[in-house]
Every structure is written in structure tokens, then in C-alpha cells.
Amino acid sequence: xxxxxxxEPFQCDECQAGMLRLRFIxxxxxxxxxxxxxxNFPAWICDVCGRREYDEKSISWLTMLLNPNAGKPTGRKTAxxxxxxxAASRPSAES
Ligand SMILES: [Zn+2]
Numbered sequence: 001x002x003x004x005x006x007x008e009p010f011q012c013d014e015c016q017a018g019m020l021r022l023r024f025i026x027x028x029x030x031x032x033x034x035x036x037x038x039x040n041f042p043a044w045i046c047d048v049c050g051r052r053e054y055d056e057k058s059i060s061w062l063t064m065l066l067n068p069n070a071g072k073p074t075g076r077k078t079a080x081x082x083x084x085x086x087a088a089s090r091p092s093a094e095s
Pocket of ligand 1: 012013014015016017018019046047048050051
């Protein structure tokens with residue numbers, strides 16, 4: 001039932017005077033040589049100095065959308081160099 005409640009604004013670190021408030025802006029980012037615009041992107045904006053902070057979750061979501069390869073390993077094989085276990089099958093001397 002709290003759909004319409006915006007998160008509380010918080011004090012700006014930059015100017016110590018303004019408050020960062022959640023707004024929905026158009027976010028611009030470059031993808032290679034292409035400028036991508038993302039409308040209605042949540043950002044915290046200071047009402048005094050204009051400092052912007054982006055929601056971490058939204059940023060990582062966006063990064064994932066724009067970089068489908070982000071989560072995949074980039075040809076870097078993790079060489080699983082495991083020392084061959086000596087005495088792996090140790091007889092359980094219990095008796
Ligand atoms: Zn500020």
C-alpha cells in the first residue's frame with residue numbers, strides 16, 4: 001500500500017544545504033559511439049547545487065540491459081589449477 005510514497009529526501013554531501021530528492025530524468029549514456037537516452041530514469045538531485053546521484057540498482061539494471069555481455073566471462077578462462085589431492089581416499093581407521 002505504499003506505492004505512492006517516494007523515498008525520503010536526504011541531505012546533500014556536496015553543499016550540505018540542499019536535499020537530494022528523487023526525480024525521474026532522462027539519463028544519457030554512451031554505448032560505444034551511440035548516445036543512449038533513457039527516459040524516466042530515477043535520479044537523486046540536489047535542489048540547491050544540482051548534484052546528481054543515481055540509484056545503484058537502476059544503474060546496474062541499465063548496465064545489464066546495455067551490455068548483454070557484462071555478466072559473461074570475456075574469454076578469461078579460470079585455470080582451475082588444483083593440486084592433486086594426496087590421500088584423497090584415506091581409509092577410515094575407525095575401530
Ligand atoms: Zn547540494
